Amino acid sequence: MVKSIEPAAASIAVPSRYLSWTPVILGALIATALSSILLAFGVTIGLGVSSTAPTWRDASAALWILSGLxxxxxxxxxxxxxxxxxGRTNVGLAALDTAEIEQRDGLHGLAAWALAVVLGVALAAFIGSATLTRPNSNSSSARTSAAEPLLSYEIDRLFRPLRRAANVDLLQERAEAGRILLTSSSHSGMSSEDRSYLAQLVAANTGLAGAEAEKRVDAAIATSQASIAKSRRSSVxxxxxxxAAILLGAVIAVTAGSVGGSHRDGAAMPHWMGARGSGAAYRREVA
Structure with a gap:
């Protein structure tokens, strides 16, 4: 009996590689594609805590929670x-014991998660660089500020004149005012010198009296502080x-890899996955 067992055991080869890249790449590509579709769907229906629209101010707690979930x-x-x-497509593990097979399947799920994260970051960086790289952006960058996307509405109100003078270019004034308004969110707040200078800019470009210009500046400072605070909360x-999504995805990927391996080895599958019974599609024979 011993002689009949030894040839069968010797014919089973232990996998030489601990990680097979074909199942990992396949799982990562599927995860990245599915994630891109779901994210695009979420953006389409308006699930987001930020927006590129300058007058977008919906920052309710319900939207934050729903978007995060x-x-x-x-x-x-x-x-x-x-x-x-x-895990399901990782084959060639019949010579290993059950615990080792489960560990390797989980490792393949974790590797697919890591590769999918890298692909997602690369895709987001590519889209972001393509969006920021636009023709004639260098010619106007010196005359604009980083505050324009966030505080453009407040700056519009700040320089809204009673009578618009002909052929007046306010790009430089808007950029300077935006940089000054950004200081309102600092710990020390806007200095009195900056506030006076901002009121002078408003008065010179709008034709308002000194008191009216100061009132407009105070209103713009208050709304700017609120907008910056909302933007910070949204970013956090x-x-x-x-x-949280990435860390939870790692745990789920490891578990899903082990589950996929068990289904590959003939474990019973749920009916919603198309299983008709316990099956034995993949059997290990030790005789």
Whole structure:
């Protein structure tokens, strides 16, 4: 009996590589594609804590919570599917024991998660660079400021004249006013010198009296502080949601990889996945 077992055991080869890249790449590509589709759908229906629109001011707590939950759920679904595919398509482990097979399948799910994260970051960086790189951007960059996208509405109100003079270019004044308004959110706040200078700019460009210009400046400072605070809260919530989604995705990818491996080895699959029974599509024979 011993002689009959030894040839069968010797014919089973242990996999030489701990990680097979084909299942990992396949799972990562599927996870990235599914995540891109779900994110695009979320943006389409308006789930977001920020917007490029200068007058966008919807920063309610309900929208923050809903957007964060959607971001976490889409990451869990995307990384779960990718990890499952990576574990399900990882073959050639019949010579290993059950615990080792489960560890390797989970590792393939984790590797698919890591590669999907890298692909997602690269895709986001590519889209961002393509959006920022526009013709004639260098010619106007010296006359604009970083405050324009965030505070453009406040600056519009700041330089709204009673009578618009003909052929007046306010780009330089707007850029300078934007940089001054950004200082209003600092710990020390806007200095009295900057406030007086800003009132002078408003009076010179709008024709308002000194008192009216100062009132307009005070209103712009108050609304600017509120807008900057909302933008900061949105950025913190977005960063936290992204980090939580990525970390949760790692756990789900490992678990999904192990589940995919068990289904590959003949474990019973849920009916919603198309299973008809326990099956034995993949059997290990030790005789």
């Amino acid at each position: 959607y971001l976490i759920l889409q990451a869990a679904l995307s990384f779960g599917v990718g990890g499952y595919i990576a 919530i977005l960063a936290f949601s992204v980090a």
